[in-house]
Amino acid sequence: MRYLPTLALAALLLAAASPAFAQSTSIQIEKPWARATPAGAKTGAAYMTIENKSGEPDRLTGAASDVAKTLQIHEMKVVDGVMKMREIPGGLPVPAGGSVTLKPGGYHVMLIGLNKALKKGEKIPLTLVFEKAGKVSIEVPVESVGAMHSDMPGMGHMDMK
């Protein structure tokens, strides 16, 4: 009888810890967010910081989600006033023991063929595919259309520039 609370606590701890096992041990995703989409829009973008805790370089080669038909890893640039967006050939490298940040004006995961509008406050499922670490599944909160970075608590206020 006296063991019951201890057992319950152990079960609770296990349950709490299990989502962590869903993530790869070498790759960690920090501050993921996606941009809310205007009505009728067929594309969206997701951003995040990818940390590679392993001693080997890795590469983000693809992504999948229930909310869109195709996902691609893109780089976007404004060169001489012209917006250019390209798929990154071979995927996005994540250096050993380092990190890479996907953010507006740079890299993003592009969601193509959205089957529903992404609404602020929702969360969308996203599975990232890495060359070495394999699949990493995360939930991505949706921020405002005008958001320029994650608006999660404790990360400063949203700067809508």
Add this chain to the structure above:
Amino acid sequence: MHRRYLIVAAMSAFALVAAAGLGLAFFGVNEGPKLKSGVAAIGGPFTLVDDTGKAVTERTLAGKPYAMYFGYTFCPEVCPTTLFDLSRWIKALGPDADKLNYVFVSVDPGRDTVQLMHTYLSSFDKHIHGYTGTPEQIAKIAKEYRVYYKKIPTDDGGYVMDHSAMIYLMGPDDKFVTLIRYQEDDASAVAKLRKLAAMASAS
């Protein structure tokens, strides 16, 4: 001897003229209003259809200054951000907002139908009108406004568009006034729009 000096002098003179010309072109591009003198004008006649299905031409906009932005609805970042920014700036203008017209012109007529433009713009300030048209009509307006756009095929058989990412501010006389660049800060953008609104009152 004399001839040699003559050549050097001629070359220096040429270099000076060339440099001056380059300088002019440089300032012409960077300082919008100077474009009026010399360099070919931005803007001109067009025929398109707005997001309610009505035919529109340059005369639809005549008499009021306007802000014109070229983009496409398939755009995941720059276009929604710009239209969202513009929506906030329109709100910041208060009553002055009504002194201007605001137009979002599609550079992707293949995908941007009248209906899609209308649906898309329902997410932004109601002052912003959407224009689309046939590929030829879009090519014509892009040429008139010196807008760059290019279809880039993607691996999945689709395509994205490279396109000019700035907002054109045009006077009530349909003459180019200045640009708002992508991610320009709020204070500067609103000041430019306010100045443009003042041109409406003055005319």
